[in-house]
Amino acid sequence: MKHLSFIEVKEVSKQYRQRDQMTDALINISLSIEKGKFVSLIGPSGCGKSSLLRIIGGLVKQDCGEVNIGGMTPMEAQKRKQYSFVPQSPALFPWRTVLQNMQLPFEVNRKATGDTAKQHELELIELLQSVGLGDFIHAYPRMLSGGMQQRVGIARAFGSGAPILLMDEPFSALDELTREKISYQLLNIWQEHQKTVVFVTHNIREAVLLSDEVVIMSPRPGRIKKTISIDLPRPRTVELEESQQFQQYITEIRAHLRQESRV
Numbered sequence: 001m002k003h004l005s006f007i008e009v010k011e012v013s014k015q016y017r018q019r020d021q022m023t024d025a026l027i028n029i030s031l032s033i034e035k036g037k038f039v040s041l042i043g044p045s046g047c048g049k050s051s052l053l054r055i056i057g058g059l060v061k062q063d064c065g066e067v068n069i070g071g072m073t074p075m076e077a078q079k080r081k082q083y084s085f086v087p088q089s090p091a092l093f094p095w096r097t098v099l100q101n102m103q104l105p106f107e108v109n110r111k112a113t114g115d116t117a118k119q120h121e122l123e124l125i126e127l128l129q130s131v132g133l134g135d136f137i138h139a140y141p142r143m144l145s146g147g148m149q150q151r152v153g154i155a156r157a158f159g160s161g162a163p164i165l166l167m168d169e170p171f172s173a174l175d176e177l178t179r180e181k182i183s184y185q186l187l188n189i190w191q192e193h194q195k196t197v198v199f200v201t202h203n204i205r206e207a208v209l210l211s212d213e214v215v216i217m218s219p220r221p222g223r224i225k226k227t228i229s230i231d232l233p234r235p236r237t238v239e240l241e242e243s244q245q246f247q248q249y250i251t252e253i254r255a256h257l258r259q260e261s262r263v
């Protein structure tokens with residue numbers, strides 16, 4: 001049976017000009033992502049992961065090729081509030097409580113969606129509980145650690161109503177243990193809400209643990225080297241992480257990345 005793709009990137013290329021120099025950030029990228037899938041982009045620095053994420057999200061325009069988001073261009077998809085971005089740091093407003101920060105997308109998008117924050121308050125509180133922040137609903141961001149703030153950012157993205165989450169190294173500023181804990185919380189919340197996620201990371205373990213597919217990219221110019229389907233059962237567990245099968249995926253991806261980082 002042929003599966004319908006939700007995000008379709010076809011033969012996309014992107015160059016940047018800086019002074020007199022041109023950089024081929026992406027060359028001939030084609031990628032197809034089904035609705036509800038979790039897909040990671042991994043590769044060495046400069047291979048174009050963020051550029052591809054931004055092109056999918058309509059923040060950057062490709063030079064050639066096509067991007068189709070459920071029948072819309074990325075710009076149309078953006079207008080129709082199809083995306084929620086989770087950047088490296090969560091951009092919370094310091095003068096708003098955690099819950100008020102969660103409510104922000106509804107206030108911003110109210111004209112487009114007609115939904116009010118009040119209608120969704122219970123749901124937002126449940127999301128905060130599911131990332132372990134049930135006791136911090138009325139706290140201000142300054143009272144939270146970096147990891148807790150990032151969890152608010154993730155919960156907010158899942159609560160926003162957007163079907164596509166674009167996450168650009170959301171855990172990169174966190175220590176290893178916090179990172180591990182948050183990846184499991186992200187897994188749980190994703191399992192429950194079934195959003196389509198495109199996740200940029202440098203971390204192989206994280207990519208295998210979270211993803212249905214890992215897209216390995218290579219630099220200069222940015223290309224897709226290989227796409228690996230992660231055929232591991234869900235829910236993914238700590239035991240699974242220690243299994244031979246899991247380790248095999250890590251070894252395979254690491255071998256591809258090593259070839260890329262040879263200088």
Ligand SMILES: Nc1ncnc2c1ncn2[C@@H]1O[C@H](COP(=O)(O)OP(=O)(O)OP(=O)(O)O)[C@@H](O)[C@H]1O
Pocket residue numbers: 016017018023024025043044045046047048049050051052222
């Ligand atoms: N706005 C820009 N102007 C000029 N060059 C750019 C711009 N954005 C990205 N580039 C270049 O395009 C290439 C791809 O950058 P991009 O940030 O997409 O890669 P990346 O894989 O996300 O890197 P990293 O892992 O370091 O974040 C790099 O060579 C980068 O220097």
